[in-house]
Amino acid sequence: MAGEPRARSLKQFRRFQHVALAGQPQNTIYRVEDGWAARYQLLSDDRRQITALFLPGDYCEPQLILGELADHPVMAMTNLRVRPIPIEELRAGPISSHDDIRDMLTAVLRALNRQTDWIVRLGRKTATERVCGLICERYDRMRANNRVSNDRCALPLTQYEIADVVGLTAVHVNRVLQGLRRRELIELQAKRLRIPNPEALRRIAGAPNAA
Amino acid sequence: MAGEPRARSLKQFRRFQHVALAGQPQNTIYRVEDGWAARYQLLSDDRRQITALFLPGDYCEPQLILGELADHPVMAMTNLRVRPIPIEELRAGPISSHDDIRDMLTAVLRALNRQTDWIVRLGRKTATERVCGLICERYDRMRANNRVSNDRCALPLTQYEIADVVGLTAVHVNRVLQGLRRRELIELQAKRLRIPNPEALRRIAGAPNAA
DNA sequence: CGGAAGCTTGATATAAGTCAAGATCCGTGG
DNA sequence: CCACGGATCTTGACTTATATCAAGCTTCCG
Numbered sequence: 001m002a003g004e005p006r007a008r009s010l011k012q013f014r015r016f017q018h019v020a021l022a023g024q025p026q027n028t029i030y031r032v033e034d035g036w037a038a039r040y041q042l043l044s045d046d047r048r049q050i051t052a053l054f055l056p057g058d059y060c061e062p063q064l065i066l067g068e069l070a071d072h073p074v075m076a077m078t079n080l081r082v083r084p085i086p087i088e089e090l091r092a093g094p095i096s097s098h099d100d101i102r103d104m105l106t107a108v109l110r111a112l113n114r115q116t117d118w119i120v121r122l123g124r125k126t127a128t129e130r131v132c133g134l135i136c137e138r139y140d141r142m143r144a145n146n147r148v149s150n151d152r153c154a155l156p157l158t159q160y161e162i163a164d165v166v167g168l169t170a171v172h173v174n175r176v177l178q179g180l181r182r183r184e185l186i187e188l189q190a191k192r193l194r195i196p197n198p199e200a201l202r203r204i205a206g207a208p209n210a211a
Numbered sequence: 212m213a214g215e216p217r218a219r220s221l222k223q224f225r226r227f228q229h230v231a232l233a234g235q236p237q238n239t240i241y242r243v244e245d246g247w248a249a250r251y252q253l254l255s256d257d258r259r260q261i262t263a264l265f266l267p268g269d270y271c272e273p274q275l276i277l278g279e280l281a282d283h284p285v286m287a288m289t290n291l292r293v294r295p296i297p298i299e300e301l302r303a304g305p306i307s308s309h310d311d312i313r314d315m316l317t318a319v320l321r322a323l324n325r326q327t328d329w330i331v332r333l334g335r336k337t338a339t340e341r342v343c344g345l346i347c348e349r350y351d352r353m354r355a356n357n358r359v360s361n362d363r364c365a366l367p368l369t370q371y372e373i374a375d376v377v378g379l380t381a382v383h384v385n386r387v388l389q390g391l392r393r394r395e396l397i398e399l400q401a402k403r404l405r406i407p408n409p410e411a412l413r414r415i416a417g418a419p420n421a422a
Numbered sequence: 423c424g425g426a427a428g429c430t431t432g433a434t435a436t437a438a439g440t441c442a443a444g445a446t447c448c449g450t451g452g
Numbered sequence: 453c454c455a456c457g458g459a460t461c462t463t464g465a466c467t468t469a470t471a472t473c474a475a476g477c478t479t480c481c482g
Contacts, residue, residue: 041331043417049334051327072327108319115326116262116283120252122333123260123378127470158428167334169471174430190479206254338438369460380439385462401447 011084013037013076020061020074028084030060035080036156039072040164050165052111053077053138057145059107078156122167125206130166131176132205135186139195155193222295224248224287231272231285239295241271246291247367250283251375261376263322264288264349268356270318289367333378336417341377342387343416346397350406366404 010033013019019030019037032054039052039061051072054060060074060082114137121130135155142153159177163170180186185201187194195201221244224230230241230248243265250263250272262283265271271285271293325348332344346366353364370388374381391397396412398405406412 041327043331043335047335049331051330071324105316105319108316108323112319112323112326113282115323115330116252119262119326119329119333120254120260122330123375124254124258160428164334170428171430171472172470175470178430371460381461382440382463383438386438389462 009083011082013080013082015076015078015080017076017080018073019076019080019082028086030082030084032056032058032060033081033083035076035078037074037076037080037082038161038165039074041072048164049167050161052115053165055138055141055145056147059104077161127166127168127172127176128179129204129206130168131162131173131180132185132201134162134166135193135195136198136202136205139193139198151196151198152192152194154191155188156191220294222293224291224293226287226289226291228287228291229284230287230291230293239297241293241295243267243269243271244292244294246287246289248285248287248291248293249372249376250285252283259375260378261372263326264376266349266352266356267358288372338377338379338383338387339390340415340417341379342373342384342391343396343412345373345377346404346406347409347413347416350404350409362407362409363403363405365402366399367402 011030013035034056037054037060038050039054040048040050042048054074117133117137121133125133138155139148139153142148147153157165159173160170163173166173168176177186177188181188184196185204187196222241224246245267248265248271249261250265251259251261253259265285328344328348332341336344349366350359350364353359358364368376370384371381374384377384379387388397388399392399395407396415398407
């Protein structure tokens with residue numbers, strides 16, 4: 001295996017394994033190759049909020065470039081393959097990395113915008129709007145990654161996990177999903193999602209960046 | 212006045228004036244010198260969510276460095292003085308700006324972390340925790356800017372505006388504030404804030420980045 | 423085939439929202 | 453300097469969205 005640099009450079013995690021632990025200084029940054037991961041935060045009681053979902057193509061924790069530590073745990077939501085990128089490599093090079101840095105900067109800014117959208121959803125939207133928002137966002141990103149085929153894609157989250165993204169209770173998420181199914185806006189089972197009419201769903205989610 | 216480059220390079224806005232309008236391509240980025248500004252987003256009905264508060268020292272919309280447009284309006288919450296920084300100046304230089312870019316990058320990453328904290332608050336915290344969170348965050352940042360003297364600083368937001376930050380109703384914000392006053396955790400009048408015991412308040416707000 | 427994790431549903435509780443009316447503060451024009 | 457009018461704040465009565473609790477059901481994996 002020493003002869004296969006590509007394979008050797010990948011790292012695997014199983015579902016629920018921690019990719020990064022709180023407070024750990026980190027010397028690599030990961031690019032997700034396959035699977036989903038989530039960054040989250042726990043409160044004193046058992047409340048949990050997921051603050052980011054990473055899917056293939058995402059840089060996991062690009063904050064690290066600047067040497068801040070990973071202050072929030074990141075966990076694999078599915079089996080996961082990631083490509084470690086040593087931070088040195090990014091920082092050290094003369095400015096060779098000019099383009100790399102720019103790429104990563106773009107990623108950070110995208111993340112910033114997505115977070116802004118989540119602030120709006122969590123602050124001002126109803127349960128149904130939030131759930132539709134999540135579904136649409138993920139669907140669109142999966143499509144951008146070429147992972148949608150005839151209206152279908154993976155949504156590898158339990159209802160509990162969805163609840164921790166949208167800031168609701170699992171019970172209530174369930175009721176909202178039932179409602180959407182009844183209205184035939186989504187099909188969702190066994191973590192496979194189908195959206196017959198994305199336009200309609202987006203309308204319910206509400207303009208994500210309406211002016 | 213042509214002889215005063217410093218004065219000439221400042222720009223002034225009055226309360227409620229727009230610093231940046233939605234969808235407008237922007238060729239300068241502003242560094243706040245004095246006053247507060249807010250970025251917000253409106254939904255179809257009249258719901259509004261404030262997604263960022265800028266105070267002196269902040270770069271307003273550093274996203275722009277990368278040439279994305281300002282897709283959310285930014286409005287002066289007080290009379291405001293800002294220093295325009297032409298984007299060209301930042302981008303054009305060979306890489307002269309290596310340090311500038313790094314500064315700004317740091318600013319962006321800080322913004323990202325602050326947004327993450329807001330996601331947690333909006334998703335999983337009670338009204339009181341959110342309000343205390345806002346107050347603590349602002350107080351700390353004002354202190355970092357040397358704008359706190361004997362436990363006092365400015366908090367130039369109406370209760371309606373606070374509501375649009377914390378994702379609540381103005382009426383409910385009022386009741387929460389009453390409660391905090393009754394418990395002698397804050398004094399707040401005429402947009403001046405005093406926190407007799409910051410530690411206690413922080414405890415109520417809940418660890419902002421608890422692991 | 424058994425057991426845990428996940429999903430569904432119902433009954434009830436509660437935090438926050440809505441509506442409405444007064445009270446207070448504050449800047450402006452006379 | 454005062455009086456007015458519009459923002460802002462305060463309070464109360466009532467409604468509603470979402471949470472909580474609890475139980476039964478289904479699916480899936482070892």
